[in-house]
Amino acid sequence: MTDMTTFERIKKVSKERGLTLKQVAEKSGMSTNAIYRYNQGVNPKYDSLRAIANTLGVTVEYLTGETSDTDKKKQVDLADNDVIMTFEGRPIPPEDIELMKRLLRGGEKND
Template structure:
């Protein structure tokens, strides 16, 4: 999804056209439409983000730093992956033993 697509989506959720967003942000009426092929300035992105009540990172589609999820390593319903690929069972067992060993060392 492009920056333009994200702006369209957020604008639509608010019931605004891109032209309305541009006017509220104080930028040219058709500026946002050109962002499909041109890179917007940081200043204009900030203005649009403020109008839409989102961050520039949201408009750019950058991932937010979410809290890590806690999982029980013995929970067989949890799929462990590395770089998007499942970890083979034999490797997963080695990882679990290493993690258990580290846990045991901390408790002493």
């Protein structure tokens, strides 16, 4: 693995997930331009990295370069509308998520 910066890793995974850096920042509870500061020499705080990692579905260790493994085994609460779920790097449309929920409930609609 090449020596990428934390910013470059965030940018790479964001692109793979079909998200802009601004979207990742907002979904991570940060200001829209927060991530861009990491490219200007600002060191991210651990809590910020954890929020970004959770948004992108990777580990903090991947973002900091401690590992090249982007896989993060994660349990997802399907009721959490703030979680970005992807399949093959593309966001899953809300109507498909609803279908997945129904299938996981055994075909029952949740009214």
